[in-house]
Amino acid sequence: MAPHSRPRVRLSSRQVWAALRTHTLLILVVLASICPVLFVVVASFKPITSFDSLASSTAPFTLANYLGVFADKVSIQWLLNSIIVTTAVTILTVIVDMLAGYAFAKLKFKGSAWLLSAMLATVMVPFAVTLLPNYVLVARLGLVNSYAGLIIPLLSAPVGVYLMRQFISEIPDALLEAAKIDGANPLQILLKIIVPLARQPAIVLAVFTFVNTWNSFLWPLLIAQSEDKRTLIVGIATQSLQHTQNLGAMTAQTVISMVPTLVVFAIFQRYFLMGLTAGSVKS
Structure with a gap:
């Protein structure tokens, strides 16, 4: 017996036109987002002296710009x-936020609710409001133009602490009590129970932070403030302010700067999407 086929749903002309308008708008938005990126990628493989010459350039594609970089x-x-x-900030942020989230979720201490609300x-x-006080503090500590000055002020984030706190609070207390009965201390509970169970939100936090x-x-x-301490993004931007610009090298640097984030997202995409949808459906 032939398998039952699903009945076809006929759309009205109004629904067809509505879907057509929606898809057309989405395609235009995607093209508007992708075209500048494709423009830079193509320019990075061309020996160009100006962006105006790219459209009329007949030069073959070359890796000279990347080899020069x-x-x-x-x-x-x-x-x-x-x-x-980026690696130091990502690793330390996940550690700090997980510790703070664990403390707010499972450790009872006076003023925890008030401290969480204040955080x-x-x-x-806005970041611009705290920019000057943070810089003054870093300057007084003598951390300007150092890796410590670049890393320490970026450690931890209230959103990351809240994310870890919300997930850890869903872990049953009975599981932690059983570990305490077996003689586990708070650090052992964190390392052997909380960390394995909180791997998914930790990866989401790591991707966002990275x-x-x-x-x-x-x-x-x-x-x-010195050239040898600049990050790649800052270096590219400061190059654009110079009188003599190597546009081929700048476009190659720009493409290189996009690769790590694309690789990280591609590797952890499954965990990232699972983290975004976690908690959206009640069991």
Whole structure:
């Protein structure tokens, strides 16, 4: 017997036109987002002297711009600085936020609710408001133009603490009590129970932190006052202010700066999407 086929749903002309308008708008938005990126990618493989000459350029594609970037010690130093700062901030932020989230979720101490509310209230304060006080504090500590000055002020975030706190609070207390009965101390409970169970939100937090730190501009611009301490994003921007510009090298550097975030998202995409939808459906 032939399998039952689903009945076809006929759409009215109004529904067809509505769907057509929606898809057309989405395609235009995607093209508007992708075209500048494709423009830079194509330019990075061309020996151009100006962006106006790109459309009429008949020169073959070449890797000369990328070879020049990787042969430049300054560009390599910028890339290394970005890797060091971003990796350190990501790892330390996940550790600090998980510890804080565990404390707020499972450890009872006086004033915890007030402290959590005060911390979340800082989310409403724009970064520009705290920029000057943070810089003055870092300057008085002698951390300007150092890796510590680039890393320490970016550690932890109220949103990350709240994310970890909300997830850890869903872990049954009975599980933790059983571990306490078996003789586990709070640190052992954290390492052997909380950390394995909280891997998914930790990865989501790590991806967000990595992308934000890698693309951060204003704080590294203020702190990295010498060329050898600049991150790649800041280095590209400061190059654009020079009188003589190597546009081929700049476009190659721009494409290189996009690769790490794309790789990280591609690797952890499954965890990232699971983290975004976690809790949206009640069991």
